[in-house]
Amino acid sequence: MNSSSLPQLRKIWKDLSAEELHQLLDRLGRFSRDNKELLHYLLVFGNNEDAYISAICHQLDEGFEGLNRQNITWTRKGLRRLVRMLNRYVRYSGKTDTEIVLRTEFCNRMLVHGIPLEKSAVVGNMFNRELDRISRALSKLHPDQQLDYDGWVQTLHKLEPVEINR
Numbered sequence: 001m002n003s004s005s006l007p008q009l010r011k012i013w014k015d016l017s018a019e020e021l022h023q024l025l026d027r028l029g030r031f032s033r034d035n036k037e038l039l040h041y042l043l044v045f046g047n048n049e050d051a052y053i054s055a056i057c058h059q060l061d062e063g064f065e066g067l068n069r070q071n072i073t074w075t076r077k078g079l080r081r082l083v084r085m086l087n088r089y090v091r092y093s094g095k096t097d098t099e100i101v102l103r104t105e106f107c108n109r110m111l112v113h114g115i116p117l118e119k120s121a122v123v124g125n126m127f128n129r130e131l132d133r134i135s136r137a138l139s140k141l142h143p144d145q146q147l148d149y150d151g152w153v154q155t156l157h158k159l160e161p162v163e164i165n166r
Helices: 006-015 018-029 033-045 049-065 073-093 096-112 119-142 141-156
Strands: none
Touching: 006 018, 018 033, 033 049, 033 073, 049 073, 049 119, 049 141, 073 096, 096 141, 119 141
16 A cells, blocks of 8 residues: 655645544554654643653653663663664654754763763764764754854763753
């Protein structure tokens, strides 16, 4: 079965009643975890990005608290899981400012929780990859906005925790 393009779907949506749209959204929410999480973001946090960032930061805190540090292999696996979660939440938001703040928070927590970046090349590369993603997101912003976040990136490059004021 071929899927329709987004413009074709929009034409179909215009013709549907509110009840039919409600049923489609209900059915969509039953299938995939990603669909449910995206609907949750749109309905709960769509107008309040600061609350969304705070909720994700709280989840990052819980993830770092539960990180197994007995072995670098387990730490690496836990960090990969957190990066996947972070990428998913950044994709839901779609806002560059949110991406920069969340990725900076992740790098900051790696430093604050004492994750050994030099002990494993993979963990060090993971940290550097997040810094690259922050830099790429910064390049999408207006130059005036870039100045607001540039200090954070410079501090993270020095491997020092950042004081984030939102």
